[in-house]
Amino acid sequence: MQSSELMRASVKRLPVYQPGKPIELVARECGLDPREVVKLASNENPLGSSPRALEAARHALADTWLYPDNAGYFLTRALAARLGVADRQIVLAAGSNEIFYRLCDLFVEPGVEVVMGAHAFISYKIATLLHDGRPVETAMPDLVHDPAAMLAAVTDRTRLVFLPNPNNPTGTALGAGEVLEFARSLPDHVVFCYDEAYAEYQSRPADLRPLIAEGRKVVCTRTFSKIYGLAGLRIGYAYTTPDLADALNAVRPPFNTGSVAQAAALAALDDTAFVDQSRHCNMAGQLQIEKGLAALGVESVRSEANFTLVRLGSRSEEVARGLQAAGVIVRPVANYGLPDYLRVSVGTEAQNRRFLGALESVLQPSRA
Numbered sequence: 001m002q003s004s005e006l007m008r009a010s011v012k013r014l015p016v017y018q019p020g021k022p023i024e025l026v027a028r029e030c031g032l033d034p035r036e037v038v039k040l041a042s043n044e045n046p047l048g049s050s051p052r053a054l055e056a057a058r059h060a061l062a063d064t065w066l067y068p069d070n071a072g073y074f075l076t077r078a079l080a081a082r083l084g085v086a087d088r089q090i091v092l093a094a095g096s097n098e099i100f101y102r103l104c105d106l107f108v109e110p111g112v113e114v115v116m117g118a119h120a121f122i123s124y125k126i127a128t129l130l131h132d133g134r135p136v137e138t139a140m141p142d143l144v145h146d147p148a149a150m151l152a153a154v155t156d157r158t159r160l161v162f163l164p165n166p167n168n169p170t171g172t173a174l175g176a177g178e179v180l181e182f183a184r185s186l187p188d189h190v191v192f193c194y195d196e197a198y199a200e201y202q203s204r205p206a207d208l209r210p211l212i213a214e215g216r217k218v219v220c221t222r223t224f225s226k227i228y229g230l231a232g233l234r235i236g237y238a239y240t241t242p243d244l245a246d247a248l249n250a251v252r253p254p255f256n257t258g259s260v261a262q263a264a265a266l267a268a269l270d271d272t273a274f275v276d277q278s279r280h281c282n283m284a285g286q287l288q289i290e291k292g293l294a295a296l297g298v299e300s301v302r303s304e305a306n307f308t309l310v311r312l313g314s315r316s317e318e319v320a321r322g323l324q325a326a327g328v329i330v331r332p333v334a335n336y337g338l339p340d341y342l343r344v345s346v347g348t349e350a351q352n353r354r355f356l357g358a359l360e361s362v363l364q365p366s367r368a
């Protein structure tokens with residue numbers, strides 16, 4: 001008997017999460033030197049990691065024979081102090097992705113509906129289906145979440161609503177006022193997960209702490225994978241009401257965050273110089289890419305995050321292959337219902353130039 005025959009039906013139907021291709025793999029496939037390959041496919045920080053975080057990580061390596069602090073005391077305390085909430089309101093996780101899965105552990109079972117945008121980050125859908133829940137996907141006119149449509153999709157069976165702001169892969173965001181109004185409109189039987197993976201790149205991110213303080217069922221998630229440059233260490237967190245934090249902590253596996261990750265994250269929080277530098281690099285890179293694309297006559301979607309959606313129509317897959325052959329990895333997003341687009345992470349000035357140059361060469365033959 002095949003082991004797959006023994007598995008739950010929902011597991012066999014799961015959509016596959018398609019990560020950006022690793023540099024080494026593309027180098028092997030295309031016969032390139034890995035040092036020549038530019039990866040703009042996973043919204044990582046092109047400046048690398050916070051130097052202070054790296055130093056703390058190196059230091060923490062000496063104690064890796066010990067289990068980590070299961071409560072992540074120091075990191076939890078620092079996050080709580082920074083956010084002005086109680087320690088009890090913080091939940092640490094192996095990346096913010098883990099929080100989405102834990103929320104589904106808590107609230108999703110057959111018959112339960114989970115509301116999300118049609119082009120929203122795909123983890124919510126996978127985690128919902130894993131628990132035999134029903135993802136209810138609402139239209140996103142102009143690739144922006146539509147709060148009215150999401151509210152209209154809420155029924156008595158809804159238990160969770162996910163809103164990534166800015167969203168991946170569209171990069172689009174709702175204004176702070178719209179988010180607050182939406183969160184306040186949700187009925188009491190619904191838990192609202194507000195995903196802030198890219199909030200540090202925004203000039204005016206929404207602040208849902210007043211709603212949490214009122215006791216509303218709001219779970220905000222953040223990550224160290226993006227602006228802090230610690231994607232490889234897998235660490236993120238949620239802040240929420242004490243009740244929901246207790247429940248999330250009850251369903252997380254023991255020692256879900258490692259000691260090196262906790263130490264690095266703690267140090268990264270204080271590295272404001274690196275965060276500022278990363279934000280500036282991203283702003284300049286967004287402008288550079290926007291201008292470069294406009295010069296090539298290629299449309300892009302205005303993004304508030306560290307990537308941008310590039311519209312290439314029916315040629316998008318072919319263009320992705322051409323870019324890859326030239327050593328530039330970008331992300332096709334057909335699995336998000338966006339077959340006409342490629343998602344390109346913002347790189348350094350040199351990496352963006354490489355992308356724009358390669359794109360020009362790939363597009364050229366049919367233009368001539």
Ligand SMILES: Cc1ncc(COP(=O)(O)O)c(C=O)c1O
Pocket residue numbers: 042043094095096097098121164166167168195197222223224225231234235236
């Ligand atoms: C919108 C959004 N949320 C959450 C995540 C998850 O990040 P992590 O699990 O690395 O914290 C990502 C990663 O790409 C994302 O794009």
